[in-house]
Amino acid sequence: MDTAHDQVIAGLDIGSSKVATVLGRKTPDGVEILGVGECPTEGMRKGAVVNVDATVKSIRQSVTEAERMTGLNVESVYVGISGPLIKSFNSHAAISVKNEREVTNADFTRVLEIARTVELPNDREILHVLTQEFIVDDMAGIKDPRGMTGIRLDARVHVVTNDVPGARNLLRCVEKAALGVESLVLAPLASAEAVLTAEEREVGVALMDFGGGTVEMVIFYDGALRHTYVLPLGGGNITSDVAIGLKLPNADAEALKVSSGCAMIQKVRRDELVELPGVGGRQPRPLRRQHLSEIVEPRAEEIFALMRKEILRSGFEDSLGAGVVLTGGGALLDGLPELGERVFRLPVRRGGPIGIGGLVEVVNSPAYSTAVGLVIYGARAAETVVEQQEETPSAGIINRVKKYLSEFF
Numbered sequence: 327m328d329t330a331h332d333q334v335i336a337g338l339d340i341g342s343s344k345v346a347t348v349l350g351r352k353t354p355d356g357v358e359i360l361g362v363g364e365c366p367t368e369g370m371r372k373g374a375v376v377n378v379d380a381t382v383k384s385i386r387q388s389v390t391e392a393e394r395m396t397g398l399n400v401e402s403v404y405v406g407i408s409g410p411l412i413k414s415f416n417s418h419a420a421i422s423v424k425n426e427r428e429v430t431n432a433d434f435t436r437v438l439e440i441a442r443t444v445e446l447p448n449d450r451e452i453l454h455v456l457t458q459e460f461i462v463d464d465m466a467g468i469k470d471p472r473g474m475t476g477i478r479l480d481a482r483v484h485v486v487t488n489d490v491p492g493a494r495n496l497l498r499c500v501e502k503a504a505l506g507v508e509s510l511v512l513a514p515l516a517s518a519e520a521v522l523t524a525e526e527r528e529v530g531v532a533l534m535d536f537g538g539g540t541v542e543m544v545i546f547y548d549g550a551l552r553h554t555y556v557l558p559l560g561g562g563n564i565t566s567d568v569a570i571g572l573k574l575p576n577a578d579a580e581a582l583k584v585s586s587g588c589a590m591i592q593k594v595r596r597d598e599l600v601e602l603p604g605v606g607g608r609q610p611r612p613l614r615r616q617h618l619s620e621i622v623e624p625r626a627e628e629i630f631a632l633m634r635k636e637i638l639r640s641g642f643e644d645s646l647g648a649g650v651v652l653t654g655g656g657a658l659l660d661g662l663p664e665l666g667e668r669v670f671r672l673p674v675r676r677g678g679p680i681g682i683g684g685l686v687e688v689v690n691s692p693a694y695s696t697a698v699g700l701v702i703y704g705a706r707a708a709e710t711v712v713e714q715q716e717e718t719p720s721a722g723i724i725n726r727v728k729k730y731l732s733e734f735f
């Protein structure tokens with residue numbers, strides 16, 4: 327059954343602002359984008375389902391749009407998961423090498439299995455176990471220890487966990503939208519797949535996915551994931567501030583922020599004017615763009631200050647040779663990279679999906695980073711050996727969810 331259909335990979339990003347579906351295919355050169363569908367949603371808040379019916383409707387609509395665009399039929403999807411309840415930590419394990427001092431596949435599997443055996447409360451489960459490095463005797467920094475000689479094998483891993491009820495709600499929405507789930511994937515990890523270069527991950531980088539309800543961060547160093555964080559604030563908070571500050575309905579505030587908002591007051595000329603929409607039949611009025619910026623900048627600055635605090639907490643502030651990369655729809659805000667450089671005292675760039683082929687222009691926005699990343703993740707998962715399939719509490723309802731023992735290897 328080696329048809330084109332078999333190779334179609336669907337990424338489903340159920341965000342706080344919109345649901346995006348990206349369809350792609352694995353090719354010998356990487357990933358080819360085939361199509362996209364998008365639908366705004368009111369069903370999610372800060373990464374959590376707050377209205378099942380609204381979420382299901384948006385999922386269905388975005389998937390149907392992607393199906394119409396491509397003429398393909400989507401049966402199962404890679405689903406992004408996020409929210410402030412995502413927690414992660416480092417873990418490690420050591421074993422003595424069994425056979426004739428050569429590290430075998432069995433040793434490799436065993437040490438990872440021990441590293442992932444951690445006590446979790448009942449309402450939490452493991453989402454990812456990502457290998458950072460192996461140590462064979464005294465030699466550290468080994469990416470794949472198999473075939474090496476030694477008597478002791480250490481594995482260092484990063485364990486990402488999610489809350490069971492949150493994942494269950496999300497999976498139920500996908501199931502109700504008549505879709506199977508290939509895998510749940512940490513949303514910013516998917517974004518990182520689409521946006522970061524291997525070099526950035528090597529020299530150290532903090533990727534921030536600036537969404538509507540959250541800013542998600544993953545920190546990479548030495549090619550491996552080191553730290554994960556989700557802040558429950560996002561572009562929606564900037565919009566609310568504009569709405570309150572200028573006494574506008576939310577939709578008008580959103581449109582004004584997108585068209586004219588700037589996160590750096592300094593960047594705006596004193597004489598620049600924008601149009602303030604009239605409310606309740608009144609005429610639109612001119613507004614100094616600096617005044618708008620006086621509302622936008624403090625909130626953006628507060629969000630970045632909280633992210634900087636988390637970078638300091640992670641201990642990786644001196645290990646970010648590639649600085650900060652901003653993605654997500656919120657990253658499109660004018661002046662945001664400049665503000666980031668001021669707050670983080672690091673180089674900051676804006677990033678969208680890279681390293682893909684096909685209909686690149688239809689997903690050429692930071693808002694699609696997660697959905698495109700899910701497709702890239704799916705293409706990679708297809709070639710990763712499935713070491714172990716397991717039942718997780720949340721996935722009990724959908725038996726198609728697969729888990730990989732060792733990811734991004």
Ligand SMILES: Nc1ncnc2c1ncn2[C@@H]1O[C@H](COP(=O)(O)OP(=O)(O)OP(=O)(O)O)[C@@H](O)[C@H]1O
Nearest residue numbers: 341342343344537538539540561562655656658659
């Ligand atoms: N051109 C733009 N300028 C400024 N902000 C923008 C622009 N385009 C989109 N945004 C903002 O980006 C946010 C939505 O980003 P995105 O689509 O990545 O969110 P999401 O993935 O649905 O949400 P989350 O990741 O928080 O669950 C909104 O706050 C929106 O106002």
Ligand SMILES: [Mg+2]
Nearest residue numbers: 341537654696
């Ligand atoms: Mg998002």
